[in-house]
Amino acid sequence: xxxxxxxxxxxxLLLSLAxxxxxxxxxxxxxxPVISDAPDTMTQEITAMSFNxxxxxxAKRQAAVxxxxxxxxxxxxxxxxxxARWRRLLKRExxxxxxxxxxxxxxxxxxxxxxxxxxxxxxxxxxEEGVFWLSERPETPSGGWDAQIWxxxxxxxxxxxxxxxxxxxxxxxFDHKGPAARINSARLTADRINGMNxxxxxxxxxxxxxxxxxxxxxAAGGLLDLRAAAGDADTGSTRPGGSGVIDYVFANxxxxxxxxxxxxxxxxxxxxMIPSDHxxxxxxxxxxx
Numbered sequence: 470x471x472x473x474x475x476x477x478x479x480x481x482l483l484l485s486l487a488x489x490x491x492x493x494x495x496x497x498x499x500x501x502p503v504i505s506d507a508p509d510t511m512t513q514e515i516t517a518m519s520f521n522x523x524x525x526x527x528a529k530r531q532a533a534v535x536x537x538x539x540x541x542x543x544x545x546x547x548x549x550x551x552x553a554r555w556r557r558l559l560k561r562e563x564x565x566x567x568x569x570x571x572x573x574x575x576x577x578x579x580x581x582x583x584x585x586x587x588x589x590x591x592x593x594x595x596x597e598e599g600v601f602w603l604s605e606r607p608e609t610p611s612g613g614w615d616a617q618i619w620x621x622x623x624x625x626x627x628x629x630x631x632x633x634x635x636x637x638x639x640x641x642x643f644d645h646k647g648p649a650a651r652i653n654s655a656r657l658t659a660d661r662i663n664g665m666n667x668x669x670x671x672x673x674x675x676x677x678x679x680x681x682x683x684x685x686x687x688a689a690g691g692l693l694d695l696r697a698a699a700g701d702a703d704t705g706s707t708r709p710g711g712s713g714v715i716d717y718v719f720a721n722x723x724x725x726x727x728x729x730x731x732x733x734x735x736x737x738x739x740x741x742m743i744p745s746d747h748x749x750x751x752x753x754x755x756x757x758x
Contacts, residue, residue: 499659501691501722509757512725513634517718517754518543519672521642521747524550524582527558533739535562538587541735541751542566545588545627547640547672549747556585567591571598572623572640577610584623584640584673593627596635600624601661603643603654613654615647622658626667636723636756637665641673643683651676655683659690668723668756674716674747692719693727695752700728707734707748718752730754 518541522534535558538546551559553575560570569590575581588595603620604613612619622641628634639662644650655675662669671692677683679694688694695718696702707716718732735749 498686498689499656499663499691500689501659501663509725511632511634512755512757513629513632513636514753514755515545515636515670516541516543516751517638517670517672518546518749518751519549519640519674519716519718520546520749521549521674521716521745522551522555523745523747524552527555530742530744531558531562533742533744535559536739537735537737537744537749538563538568539566540737541749543751544592545586545625545638545670547584547586547623547638549582549584549640549642549674551583551585552581553583556583559585559587563587569595571595571625572600574600576602576619576621581619582642584621584642586623586625586638586640588625588627588638593629595625596628597626598624601657603641603650603657607657614650616644616650617646618644620644620650620654622654622661622673624661624665626665635758636668636670637662639669639671641671641675643673643675643677645676648682651681651683652686655686656690659687659692662692662721663690668758669721670752670754670756671719671721672717676715678714687719691722693721693724694719695730695732695754698724698727699730699732699752699754701731703732703734705734707750709743709746709748716747716750718750720752720754720756723756723758725755725757727754
């Protein structure tokens with residue numbers, strides 16, 4: 470009798486440990502907010518851009534990176550792999566064009582790679598900004614799940630100085646090695662976007678193609694890939710040499726008239742040079758609030 474009880478107790482303990490060790494990737498996908506059927510109070514067309522500018526070798530490429538932004542003049546742009554020197558340069562070189570920077574910090578308590586957002590400060594007021602870590606402890610500088618390096622998502626809430634139209638821009642760079650980290654990062658970011666419940670664009674290098682599980686989690690969370698949703702869309706590679714699609718512009722359920730939206734990949738060269746090992750991507754879209 471004692472042996473039977475001991476066996477049952479051990480079995481129960483093993484089941485409990487297994488449940489505790491269950492990977493977070495088994496959680497249900499994030500749920501988007503319910504879309505109101507109330508009429509829109511205001512709509513606005515914006516241009517959003519995403520650009521992984523590559524961490525190293527900036528000296529020869531910095532003029533090309535800056536010119537790529539100036540040629541597009543987005544309302545807001547999310548950068549990836551922007552360390553402190555990149556951030557200082559971007560702020561300095563684009564200030565004259567009316568840009569200011571939000572989320573000016575790196576993933577290691579302010580140091581290292583950042584995911585800054587530049588916005589048209591001549592057109593918008595910065596209402597709120599912040600970053601969170603892609604980990605089980607998002608408010609604390611930390612790495613999460615099976616990620617090789619620490620990762621963060623940044624966000625900025627922008628209000629048009631003239632119309633009062635307000636939207637949020639989230640920007641990220643998911644881990645390049647950890648599959649569980651990418652899935653959980655997608656879930657966490659979608660939950661944060663839905664919790665804010667504002668018209669939102671979400672840009673980034675998610676290190677995963679459109680048919681991947683992380684992309685499916687983002688879609689389940691109500692985020693629309695403009696590459697698929699826009700009426701005029703470039704579906705080609707976002708990496709020179711045609712090595713796949715990993716760079717995105719998403720919009721949430723406040724997207725309106727997607728058939729009139731445009732998504733494009735910027736393949737321009739500057740003095741014969743491609744600015745980065747990623748192409749910048751951009752979208753022109755209409756949001757409502």
